[in-house]
Every structure is written in structure tokens, then in C-alpha cells.
Amino acid sequence: MSIELPNSHLVNPAAGTVATTCAYCGVGCGVDINISKQGDSRDVDTLNGCRSHPANYGRLCVKGSNLLNTLEPEQRLIHAYIGNEQVSVDKATSFVAEQFNKIRQEHGPESVAFYVSGQLLTEDYYVANKLMKGYIGSANIDTNSRLCMSSAVAAYKRAFGEDVVPCNYTDIEQCDVFFTIGSNMAWTHPVLFQRLERAREVNPNLKVVSIDPRKTATTQLADLHLPLTPGSDSGFFNGLLRYLIDNKKIDQNYIDQHCNNFASAMKACSSWTLDKVSAFCQLEKSDITQAYQLFADSPKVVSFYSMGINQSNTGVDKCNAIINCHLATGKINKPGAGPFSITGQPNAMGGREIGGLANQLTGHLDIDNVDHQQAVKSFWQSPTIATKAGPSAVEMFSKIQQGKIKAVWIMATNPAVSLPDHQNIIKALESCPLVIVSDCVEKNDTLAFADVKLPATGWLEKDGTVTNSERRISRQRGVRKSSGNAKHDWQLICDVANKMGFTGFDYHQPVDIFTEFAKLSSVSKTHGLKFDITGLSKLSEQEYNALQPMQWPINDQYPLGCSNVFHDHKFSTLSHKANFIAVDAQLPLLGFKETDNNFIVNSGRIRDQWHTMTRTGNTHKLFTTQDQPFVSINIEDAKAKQLKNNQLIKIANSYGSITLPVKIDEGVGQGQLFVPIHWNKQYASSANVTNLYPAIVDKISNQPQLKQTNATIETLDFSQYLHVYTSQDISLLSDYWHKLRGNGFYAFEAANLENQQHELAQLKLAITGEWLSFSSDERQVHLCLSQKQLVCYLDISNIQKPINTSWLEYMFTKAALSFADIQSLLIAQPSDEFMQGKVVCSCFSVREKNIVEAINKGCRDVTTLGSQLNCGTNCGSCRPELKQYIKRFLDKETLASPLPETIEIEELT
Structure with a gap:
């Protein structure tokens, strides 16, 4: 991959490597930008994970690996x-x-x-x-x-007197048991998930417990998956605290010496028997007991939690319920133990x-x-x-x-x-x-x-600092x-x-601002707080530019930073003791009256997209594994509603509605729906899940509840379906549409409630060239060629049919179409080489059919698949999915192709 830039755009014109930081999640991965020099020209040539950065040690996820592909100058606001x-x-x-x-x-x-x-x-x-x-x-x-993050902030402050994350990424490698709670870290924080996978390989005794309503790529790694009722986490952890007390698994010395208010927390959890937790969370008592025993009997436990905990009207209480269990057992402030809230944004x-x-x-x-x-x-x-x-x-x-x-x-x-x-x-x-x-x-x-x-x-222009989830300050360097x-x-x-x-x-450069902020942190220290970066307050411009990643506090005592901020067990409260918080466990407020027809709508991220897609939407690479918005629904619910994969349905409540294609998913619980957060009006006509969410917030943190609401579903009767591929971005007038960025083209899927011809007329006005058409009883195909190159493809049908995007991408890249190419386009018939299923590995464009064939022929682990197909050998983001394919083979001793996610419900039965 090579992106040529004008010489004047390079801040550091010398050839070599510039170390910076990834622009995505709170992991804060180090990134090396390699600048090459050929004669008088200089290029930003390649991007690699920084092998020396403590956050990632060279690893990057698929989003980070594709950062250079997202730098589209024509998408920039420059005036x-x-x-x-x-x-x-x-x-x-x-x-x-x-x-x-x-x-x-x-x-x-x-x-x-x-x-x-x-x-x-x-x-x-x-x-x-x-x-x-x-x-x-x-x-x-x-x-x-x-x-x-505000619920996590408030909970840490209630417990410790200050918003301080007491954990480090190295705790992942050093723990005995790792709880993931409300986090699909395999997709949201893939590099940390890869560290967890590696820790399991090094230490097969490390146990993983996943607490999540859905089966996800993360739960596939777990020794125990607890698919609790959405939003019932505080009841689960109240029950854990009672279990620890009843079974004499608490550390009374730690409580007496370093904590306040244990009696109030103990009283609040006293009614949370196994029977009550089982009923509240809708979990088997045997599974609850197994999880509780793992926490109780293991000296080093990490509880890793994220949006599934925070985005709730009782998110602060949920966080504190987790922290209570660590304080009660003294499993905090030591390697491999602690309540670890993971952030979602780079800074x-x-x-x-x-x-x-x-x-x-x-x-x-x-x-x-x-x-x-x-x-x-x-x-x-x-x-x-x-x-x-x-x-x-x-x-x-x-x-x-x-x-x-x-x-x-x-x-x-x-x-x-x-x-x-x-x-x-x-x-x-x-x-x-x-x-x-x-x-x-x-x-x-x-x-x-x-x-x-x-x-x-x-990103790549900005110059300054960011702090990741483990309090590590890193430089983001502009090149x-x-x-x-x-x-x-x-x-x-x-x-x-x-x-x-x-x-x-009157600042002249970022170092002026940073050193002022570092000096101000002396005020924090004076008032008894742990946040202190005074050790960086006298940096020269040269020292600032050379700043290496380090964790605060950074001061005279810790000039290179400090990994264990509460190593002395002195917290930032007046008494220097941590506070237990009495938690009244509640289920989420769902916004309006529940009825038998309602589903609980959950939201979250997918693997290859980020936030509202302003960056990731610029590269076709990140659309290859999931090219459209969707709503996931349980198989049994789909049967009851007579829904099929890709069928368009309306999801609605009194706050709004969205229209999405169905994705039948055995990982979603009955009565639940899952919708990604990313799609918006730039990429779809009606896919913004926040249309469904009322302004319900946590009363302490004011963090909105963005994980659960109620909605009904309704099938829609579309009479016309369209696939539109163009060499330029356009606006469609269809009743429904979504689009993706391809390699040299834009792809739209659309639908109309009544048959229309306005899209064809609109395209003929926008795109000039030689138009060719072919019609049959069920579809029309229209092509536009400019100097024998494909510039527009329109397929109109009265039934919903998939179109092979890879085949059309190939056609758009051809400098001149042959007569045979034109014929195949007009009858919408791709050649066999393009019938390989969905892309699973974005880095090497490895498709489903190739993976299935390799597994059926004897590849029984991810390493062997990688050696044969390259999948999973670069960023590693697809490794959890590869493991799922292998697991299905081991369960059935054969794999059909395509796999169940891509076939219709009748075949699933």
C-alpha cells in the first residue's frame, strides 16, 4: 500500500519511520508510519503496528491496519x-x-x-x-x-474518590480468571482480545467468563457464557457479593484496613440469593454458581467491562457492584486483578x-x-x-x-x-x-x-497527545x-x-499547551489527587516530540510513570480508604409500556466499522465483511414472524422508527433484537438506531441508556428492488436505500413500495455515456458505458435478489469491457470465480467458500488455515470467526457452504 503525497504535505520530510497513535478505540495502539524517499519525491508508504508500544506490541486490528486507506482528500472539509x-x-x-x-x-x-x-x-x-x-x-x-464513559467515571469517583482506572493491560496476561461484562471485545477492542487469546495459549489454566445477552465472537473464547437478561448485571454482582460473604471468601483484613461502608453494601446484597439472581437474570443456578466459584477461588481476577454496563439508567450502580466484589476480596491493586473499565474512544x-x-x-x-x-x-x-x-x-x-x-x-x-x-x-x-x-x-x-x-x-495531520484506557499518555504525531x-x-x-x-x-505549538496542563496537575496533587504529570511540565519542544508512552502519575517520584497507581492502597478519599457502595439492583427503564409484541432492542458495534463511519466509510476494505446495516433476530422469533434473511422490516416505537434488512442470528436471545450503531443518513435512508432511544439517563452520571429500549417489528410490502452501482456518489429517491463505498464505485441497494422509474431517469441525467438495457419478466438491467468502461449498473427487479459485489467491482476496474462482459452484466450472471461467499478476512480478501473447503479438507485450527489461505495472519480480527467455522465443523464433521448465517430459515430447520 502506497499513498503519494506532495512534498509540501510532509511535516518531517526525511525518509524513515514516524511513531504515532491509532485514531480509533481506547486501546491506544502505537502505529509506525513509514516514509520513503525516491529521488526528490517522498511518500507516506506503509503503516505498521509499533512493536515497542506497550499497548499493542505491533498488533493492529483491521480498522487500524486500514487507516491509510481512509485518507480521502475529496471527502475533506478544507474551507x-x-x-x-x-x-x-x-x-x-x-x-x-x-x-x-x-x-x-x-x-x-x-x-x-x-x-x-x-x-x-x-x-x-x-x-x-x-x-x-x-x-x-x-x-x-x-x-x-x-x-x-461517564458512568464508569462516576463509579470510580464514588469508590476511590477520583476517576482512576486501577488496572493495566498486563493484568490480562497475569490473571487467573478474566470476566468480560457487557463487552464484545473481540470486535470493539480487538488488540486486547488478541492479548487475551495469547494469554490463554501461554496459560491454558486461565479461565474466561463472558457475561453478555448475546453470543458473540468474544463468547466463543469463554469457558462459560452467561446470557443474562439485558440490563440485569447489578443483580448478578449483588448476588456475587452475597455469595462471597456467605462462603467466607472475603478478605476481612483488606476491608478493615482499606475500605469504608462495607456494612451498607452487605445489607444491600443480603436478599440476593441464588434463586433471586437466577430469576432476575434468567440464568441457570448451576452456571451462576460456577461463575461465582471462579471469582471466589481465584487469587487474581480481572473484570473487564464496557458499554453494556455503562450505557444504562443505572450504569453507575452496575459499575460499583463490580467494584464492590473486588474490594471485598482484595482483588485489586495487584498484578492480574481489578475492575477494568475500558474506554471506547482514542482520547x-x-x-x-x-x-x-x-x-x-x-x-x-x-x-x-x-x-x-x-x-x-x-x-x-x-x-x-x-x-x-x-x-x-x-x-x-x-x-x-x-x-x-x-x-x-x-x-x-x-x-x-x-x-x-x-x-x-x-x-x-x-x-x-x-x-x-x-x-x-x-x-x-x-x-x-x-x-x-x-x-x-x-489524523496524520494532528499533533499532540492522547491517553489510553490504562492511563498511558502517547504522542500522536502529524506527518x-x-x-x-x-x-x-x-x-x-x-x-x-x-x-x-x-x-x-497565545500558544504557538502543542508543547506550550501540554506543559501548561502538566504544571496545572500540581494543583491536583496539592489537593490529594493521584493525577499528576508534573514530571512532564518542563519538556522542551525536542523532548515533547520524542516523548515515549508512559502511564501517569509521572513526577519526581515516578519520572518514567507508574503502572500501579494505588500500590500503597491509599485512595483519593478524605480517609484514604475506598468506599463500598450499597447498590439497589434494578432492570432498565425501557421508555414506554411493554406489550407482548415488543422486542428489547440492543445496540453496539460491528468489527470493521467505527462510530458514525466518517472515517471507516471511506474505504471499501472495511465493507467487505458487512456491507449493509441489519437487525439481528433470533431464529425462533424469525420463524414466528415468518421472516427471511435480508427481508426489510420496520422497527418502531413511540420515539421513531428504522427500516433494516433482517439477519437471522442464533446468538441473539428470543425477544431481543440487535442493531449496529454506525449507519446514518450518509449511508442509509433509515438505519439510525438512536431514532428508537428515549432520553433516559443515569441519575448520577447523566449517561444515556443506549443499550435497551422496546420496539415492535412490522413487515413491509415492497414491490420493487434495485441495485445501483455508479462511479460517482449520487442521492437516491427510493423509499429505502443503503450504500457502501466500493473500490472505484458506490453501491446502493434500494427498494420502493410501488414500482417506479425515477431512479433510471435520475441516473440518465447524472451520468452520461452509452446506455444499454435488457428486460425479462422479473428484472430490468441497464448499463452505462463511457469509452467502453462501466460507469453505471442498474438492476431493477420485482423480487429481492442478492448481487455479487466482487464481480461488479471487477467489472468497474476493467479499462474496457468485452462483448462477453457486457452480455454477462445484462443477464446478471457472474462467472464461477466470483461465487465464493462473503469476505471473512478483510486483509487478504479470503472468502467463506475457500475457508469452508479448507476446513473440510483437513485444516482444523486457525494456524493451519492461516498457513494455507493467509487469513488471520495480519491484523487477527477475523480469528474469532475462523474459530467459529472450525467449531461448527467439529460439531457436525462437515460444513455446508454457504454457512447457516447466509441461508434461509427453511434450511435452518
Whole structure:
């Protein structure tokens, strides 16, 4: 893979390797960008996992491996706009500053808000927080990390007195038992899952327990899978605490010396017998007992939890129920043990450090603490300081809709897709007098509402730091100059601050901001907090550029960082003891009255896509394993509703509806549905799952419940189905459509409730060339050729039929079609070489049929499959699925091709 860049775009023009950090999840993998020099030209040539980075030691998942393929210059926002007028960035930031001052003068500081993102670097986050809380004088700044991490933050703070993750990735290799709770880490944090797989190979005695309503790629690794009722986790862990007490498996010395409030937690869990847990969680008592015994009898246990725990109206209590069990047994603050909340974004932790949430001050300081307020104000020498919590994400947009917030600046995030109560979010954006959006893409759902668009730098251009899930600070180094007129987010913020008349924002480079933040952490240390990076406060530019990954605290005592932050068992509470929390276990609020026809809708990620696809949607490689949105449904429910794979259905409740193709999935429980979070209006007509989610939040963390809601399903009677492949992006008028980015083309699947011809007319207006057609009783095929090259393919049918994308991709890449090619296209008949099933391994485009044939011929493990087909030998993301194929063979001693996921329900019976 080689991407040629103009010489002027290279920040470091010398050939060699630049170490940076991946732009995706909170694992924080190190990435090496290799720059080659040939004569006078220099290329960003290849990308590899950094073998020396402690987060990944050279591993990368499929998304990280394809980062260079997502850098599409034609998708970038490279100019500033006021309304529809292209203007200079200087004029745009002057306009924003002028409007902010005017609105503040007329309506007060609470009338302006920032909504920021875990995609920002720490330096960006810091100046945004400083401007809002110290100069505008309001805490009207919140971050999309509210949607994923705020419950974990609140739980750690309740238990430890501070938001401190007490675990490290090395704990994965050192534990005896590893619990995954509400996390499909094989897909969401693949590199850590690969570390877990490797740990199992090295230590076959390591046990894995997976607590998840669905069977997933992660549960395939588990020795025990507990498919509990969605949202019942706190009952399970209350039951575990009682079991530990009843069976004398607690560490009373640890409790007495290092903990408070054990009696209250013990009282709260006293009613949680095995019978009660079994009924509450809908689990077999024998399975519950087995899991409890593993936790009780193993000296070193890691509980690894994520969105399935946090995204709940009782997410904080769920987190604390897990932490309680570790405190009660002393399985914390030692290698291989602890409650490990894993973050979802590359710099969600950095945002937590600088106080990016509306209820925080920077450096883990409290916004409602007068001493903390004055200390930060004094350090910043700011004219004011926020003295009360601002609105959280959901409340912020409610205040916008109510007219209390008159201007909002949205940075590097897409709330029109990600926030619940979708219809009211749209109303808020439509009604807000001033919406500013700074982003690196020219088009997403939120940018459609922007009054001002500011072009921001993207990955490979941004320069600064991020902090991963184990508190490890890493450098993200830019190797390209800014695209067009784009500026770094911190530069845009400082431009606005300076033009508003504020001092204190005269930074010239990221190191200026970082070292100021590091100095400010001395305030945190003074107030008894563990967050301390004062050891980095005197970095020169050269030292900052050479900064190696390290975990905080970083200070005179730990100049190279500290892996075990609570090694002395002194927590950040006034008593220096950790707090047990009495948990009242509850099932989730589902938003509206339950009926017999309702399904519980769960949401989550898929393996090869990320958030709202603004980056991953740019490369065809990441569509090869899953090329369309879907709703997964249990086999028995599909039978009862007479549904077939790929059939389009409507999922609806009183908040909204979506329309999706069916995917029959034995891993989904009866009465449940699973919908991916990624698809939005840029990629599908009606696939945004937040259409279904009400604004139900945790009362402590204000994190929205984005994991469960109720909905009904309805079959739809479409009379016309279309497949549209074009060499250019277009907008379809169909009643239903979704699209993907192919290699040199865009592919759409669409459907109409009534037969139409407007798509053909629309395409003929948009695409010029020689049009050819063929019709039969059940389908029409229309081709457009330009100088014998395929530029458009349209298949219209009265029945739903799959189209072979690989075959059409091949046809689009041919410089000139032969007569035989044209014939095969007109009759929609690909050659046998393209009938190989879905892609399983994205890295090497290894398809299902090849894998099945290899297994049937004797490949009985992933290593052997890899040696024969290369699958699973690069990023490793497909390894869990390869194991599933092998398991099915071992269960049945033969494999059909295609496998059950791709055939109809009659064959499953």
C-alpha cells in the first residue's frame, strides 16, 4: 500500500519511520508510519503496528491496519463557510467570536455551549475547557464521552474518590480468571482480545467468563457464557457479593484496613440469593454458581467491562457492584486483578483528565469545590471560573431546543446520529440561532445544520497527545501538513478566544499547551489527587516530540510513570480508604409500556466499522465483511414472524422508527433484537438506531441508556428492488436505500413500495455515456458505458435478489469491457470465480467458500488455515470467526457452504 503525497504535505520530510497513535478505540495502539524517499519525491508508504508500544506490541486490528486507506482528500472539509458562502478561516473565526460576545452580552454566559469529542487531542480539549470554564465563565461544555464513559467515571469517583482506572493491560496476561461484562471485545477492542487469546495459549489454566445477552465472537473464547437478561448485571454482582460473604471468601483484613461502608453494601446484597439472581437474570443456578466459584477461588481476577454496563439508567450502580466484589476480596491493586473499565474512544481518558465533562474542572478537580475553583482560576489567571456543573450532553440539547442556549460549537463529533431522543436533537439543531461545527469531513448528519463550518485537521495531520484506557499518555504525531485551509482544533479555539478579547491563549505549538496542563496537575496533587504529570511540565519542544508512552502519575517520584497507581492502597478519599457502595439492583427503564409484541432492542458495534463511519466509510476494505446495516433476530422469533434473511422490516416505537434488512442470528436471545450503531443518513435512508432511544439517563452520571429500549417489528410490502452501482456518489429517491463505498464505485441497494422509474431517469441525467438495457419478466438491467468502461449498473427487479459485489467491482476496474462482459452484466450472471461467499478476512480478501473447503479438507485450527489461505495472519480480527467455522465443523464433521448465517430459515430447520 502506497499513498503519494506532495512534498509540501510532509511535516518531517526525511525518509524513515514516524511513531504515532491509532485514531480509533481506547486501546491506544502505537502505529509506525513509514516514509520513503525516491529521488526528490517522498511518500507516506506503509503503516505498521509499533512493536515497542506497550499497548499493542505491533498488533493492529483491521480498522487500524486500514487507516491509510481512509485518507480521502475529496471527502475533506478544507474551507470555512458562513452559511453557504466560502470564506477565509480568519473571517469565520472572527464571525464566531463576534457572535459569541454579542450573545453573551445579551443573554449571559449560559447562552453559549461547546459539545466536544474523545476524538480531540488532549491539547485541543484543554484549551476548549479553559475558554469555556475560565473565560466565558460557564460549564456549558460536555463531550461525547458522556455517552460511553461517564458512568464508569462516576463509579470510580464514588469508590476511590477520583476517576482512576486501577488496572493495566498486563493484568490480562497475569490473571487467573478474566470476566468480560457487557463487552464484545473481540470486535470493539480487538488488540486486547488478541492479548487475551495469547494469554490463554501461554496459560491454558486461565479461565474466561463472558457475561453478555448475546453470543458473540468474544463468547466463543469463554469457558462459560452467561446470557443474562439485558440490563440485569447489578443483580448478578449483588448476588456475587452475597455469595462471597456467605462462603467466607472475603478478605476481612483488606476491608478493615482499606475500605469504608462495607456494612451498607452487605445489607444491600443480603436478599440476593441464588434463586433471586437466577430469576432476575434468567440464568441457570448451576452456571451462576460456577461463575461465582471462579471469582471466589481465584487469587487474581480481572473484570473487564464496557458499554453494556455503562450505557444504562443505572450504569453507575452496575459499575460499583463490580467494584464492590473486588474490594471485598482484595482483588485489586495487584498484578492480574481489578475492575477494568475500558474506554471506547482514542482520547476519552485525556478528556477526563482535563475536565472535559460539564461537571468537572481540569485535573480531576471538582467544579463545586470552592478551593478547587479558586486554585484553577488562580493558575489560569482567568477573569472568572465556572462554579456549578453545566448541562450534560442530553440536557444541553434540551436547553438548545428550549432556547436557553443560543449558540453551540460542536467539535469532531456527530450528535445528530449518536445522541438519543433523535427527533428532538434534530429540532434543537434546526432551532438554534447559531450552530458552529468544526470537523475534518465535508459532510455528515450534523454538518447539515451548521451555520458556520470550520475546517479542522484530521489524523496524520494532528499533533499532540492522547491517553489510553490504562492511563498511558502517547504522542500522536502529524506527518502531513494541514489539508487546504484546515487548522488544528486548538488553533481554531485560540483564534476565537483571542478575538473575543481574552488573554491566556497565545500558544504557538502543542508543547506550550501540554506543559501548561502538566504544571496545572500540581494543583491536583496539592489537593490529594493521584493525577499528576508534573514530571512532564518542563519538556522542551525536542523532548515533547520524542516523548515515549508512559502511564501517569509521572513526577519526581515516578519520572518514567507508574503502572500501579494505588500500590500503597491509599485512595483519593478524605480517609484514604475506598468506599463500598450499597447498590439497589434494578432492570432498565425501557421508555414506554411493554406489550407482548415488543422486542428489547440492543445496540453496539460491528468489527470493521467505527462510530458514525466518517472515517471507516471511506474505504471499501472495511465493507467487505458487512456491507449493509441489519437487525439481528433470533431464529425462533424469525420463524414466528415468518421472516427471511435480508427481508426489510420496520422497527418502531413511540420515539421513531428504522427500516433494516433482517439477519437471522442464533446468538441473539428470543425477544431481543440487535442493531449496529454506525449507519446514518450518509449511508442509509433509515438505519439510525438512536431514532428508537428515549432520553433516559443515569441519575448520577447523566449517561444515556443506549443499550435497551422496546420496539415492535412490522413487515413491509415492497414491490420493487434495485441495485445501483455508479462511479460517482449520487442521492437516491427510493423509499429505502443503503450504500457502501466500493473500490472505484458506490453501491446502493434500494427498494420502493410501488414500482417506479425515477431512479433510471435520475441516473440518465447524472451520468452520461452509452446506455444499454435488457428486460425479462422479473428484472430490468441497464448499463452505462463511457469509452467502453462501466460507469453505471442498474438492476431493477420485482423480487429481492442478492448481487455479487466482487464481480461488479471487477467489472468497474476493467479499462474496457468485452462483448462477453457486457452480455454477462445484462443477464446478471457472474462467472464461477466470483461465487465464493462473503469476505471473512478483510486483509487478504479470503472468502467463506475457500475457508469452508479448507476446513473440510483437513485444516482444523486457525494456524493451519492461516498457513494455507493467509487469513488471520495480519491484523487477527477475523480469528474469532475462523474459530467459529472450525467449531461448527467439529460439531457436525462437515460444513455446508454457504454457512447457516447466509441461508434461509427453511434450511435452518
